[in-house]
Structure formats: C-alpha cells, structure tokens
Amino acid sequence: MSTLKPKTMKKDKCYWLVKSDPESYSWSDLLKDKSTNWDGVRNYQARNNLRAMKKGAQVLFYHSQTDKAVMGLAKVSEESFSDQTTNDERWLAVKLDVKNTFKKPVTLELIKSNKKLTNIALIKQSRLSVMPVTKDDFDEILRLAQ
C-alpha cells in the first residue's frame, strides 16, 4: 500500500501572511534590519503555521491596526526553531528576510472588495497572526500591488 501523501508539498507550504502591529514592528523596521526572527507568537494555530513554513517560502507582510495593508514581501530564511524570547518550549519562531516593498500597499479594504479573495484567512480569521495563503490569492495580491 502506498501512501496518498505526495512527496513534495510545494503548492501548500510556499505562501504565507504574517501580521504585525507597526507600532511594535513595522515593515520599515524589517527594511532596516534586512532580517528578523519572527518570534513572540503565543497562539497555537499561528505556531503550527510557523512550524510548517519552509525555507524559501514567500511571506506577505501585513500591517494591522493603523495601516491595515500588505506592505511587502519577505522570505523564510530559516525554518522553525524554538522561540528565544521565552523559556517555554512550546513556542517557535522562524527567520524572515526582507525581499521587496510593494509599489502600492494592498489595503484590507481592497482585499475585502476583491471577489477573488473572499476566502482569504485574513478576512475569515481576523485574529490569526500567521496564516497560509493559496497560490491564487498570493498571485492576486501581488497583482494588486503593482
């Protein structure tokens, strides 16, 4: 009996979105730092998503609160490791490298009004801070950013 699980999971684990309140860590901070540990996540679902992020995966960087817009693109440069900001073994972090700033930030308003993006987790699960994005949704957001 062979397993039905495909050997490569390319399509699944390649695209993500992370949220940040720009008051605590902003896109311009990442531009300045070039690279940062994405840590401090204290939610199991978000943690599980961090664990699934593979090196090289593309990550949309979203500003919550004041801006409410996807600001740019980052990339996973180190797969999950234990979160250094706590002694609690449960929590994980990944390393993100800055990739490029969007020509136009893609606002939540625009995403909400886009018929192709009605199922995006950003809208469906508004409180989740690390979430997977489908290839189609990812491509659409990049298109809107042009």
Added chain:
DNA sequence: GCCAACGTTGGC
C-alpha cells in the same frame, strides 16, 4: 474608545 470574535483559564 468600543466591541465582536476568539482563545485561554479555572471552577465545578
């Protein structure tokens, strides 16, 4: 600043 939508905690 308010509040809806969650997620967590703790008493039972």
Added chain:
DNA sequence: GCCAACGTTGGC
C-alpha cells in the same frame, strides 16, 4: 469535559 469569566486582537 463543560462552560462562565476573563483577556487579547484588530477592525471600525
């Protein structure tokens, strides 16, 4: 294991 109370996030 249920659920009320509480805390947090994030959109408005």
